[in-house]
Amino acid sequence: MTLSVHDIHTYYGRSHVLQGISLEVEDGETVALLGRNGAGKTTTMRSIVGLTPARRGRVEWDGTDISGLPAHRIARRGIAFVPSGRRAYASLTVRQNLALATRGNDPKGWSLDRVLTTFPKLNELSDRRAGHLSGGEQQMLKLGRALLSAPRILLLDEPTEGLSPAIVSDLGRWLAILKEERITVLITEQNALFALKYADRGYIIEKGLVRHEAPAAQLRESAEIQRYLGVSAGV
Numbered sequence: 001m002t003l004s005v006h007d008i009h010t011y012y013g014r015s016h017v018l019q020g021i022s023l024e025v026e027d028g029e030t031v032a033l034l035g036r037n038g039a040g041k042t043t044t045m046r047s048i049v050g051l052t053p054a055r056r057g058r059v060e061w062d063g064t065d066i067s068g069l070p071a072h073r074i075a076r077r078g079i080a081f082v083p084s085g086r087r088a089y090a091s092l093t094v095r096q097n098l099a100l101a102t103r104g105n106d107p108k109g110w111s112l113d114r115v116l117t118t119f120p121k122l123n124e125l126s127d128r129r130a131g132h133l134s135g136g137e138q139q140m141l142k143l144g145r146a147l148l149s150a151p152r153i154l155l156l157d158e159p160t161e162g163l164s165p166a167i168v169s170d171l172g173r174w175l176a177i178l179k180e181e182r183i184t185v186l187i188t189e190q191n192a193l194f195a196l197k198y199a200d201r202g203y204i205i206e207k208g209l210v211r212h213e214a215p216a217a218q219l220r221e222s223a224e225i226q227r228y229l230g231v232s233a234g235v
Contacts, residue, residue: 002026003048003079003153003186008057010040010047010208017043018054019208025153028182030175032199032216034192034229040208041188042084045157048186049081050074078152082142084161090131094122097130097141101148110147118177119144136167143174153184160191168194192229196220204228 003025010018018040025031033041046052048059050071058067066074075081089097098112116123119140125133130141139159146154160168168191175198178185189195196202196216204212204225212225219225 004060006058008054010054025186030185030199032195032202033188035205039205080146080151081155082146084158088130095126101145109150115144135162156187
């Protein structure tokens with residue numbers, strides 16, 4: 001099972017945002033997509049899942065070209081997108097939000113009980129309306145909701161955005177669980193060293209192009225890459 005992105009070009013109106021992005025995510029890998037603001041990270045995610053389709057190039061999932069499919073059909077193939085920001089159904093409770101995402105009773109998958117055990121805070125808040133959750137609580141809810149959709153790959157867009165250090169630490173523990181479960185993950189992050197701590201490989205993009213690709217350990221140790229991304233070993 002592989003996600004392969006081949007030379008995709010994506011536009012917003014006349015603005016040529018992605019200018020030939022290519023990348024791969026193998027089964028069981030966690031891959032980080034890194035770059036400065038405006039580099040094209042989120043647009044890459046949106047192009048993969050069909051929300052902002054590429055005009056040229058192709059996206060292949062498990063050997064099948066899914067370019068041009070509508071977003072809902074791509075999602076049904078097991079590609080779960082967890083966007084940044086507050087994206088829960090605000091008027092519904094936590095439990096209702098999770099129930100909407102549940103797909104069957106796969107004994108090997110993520111059940112509602114398992115999600116509530118993994119994220120005990122969600123269990124405590126199960127009767128609270130999602131619109132009243134903090135940013136970190138909504139992040140937990142979005143991730144739990146995605147897991148209940150029986151994903152074959154998770155696309156996490158800027159999951160630490162706006163979160164307190166304590167919640168970022170919790171998110172790291174959740175990513176470690178996903179890694180142990182060998183759930184395939186593509187993650188975009190401004191917090192580069194955080195993402196590279198859990199990733200197997202990373203891509204650096206700039207102005208809609210991949211500029212560098214290497215194992216995560218190599219990227220973590222590269223002073224040049226750290227300077228480019230605006231981080232330091234002490235972050």
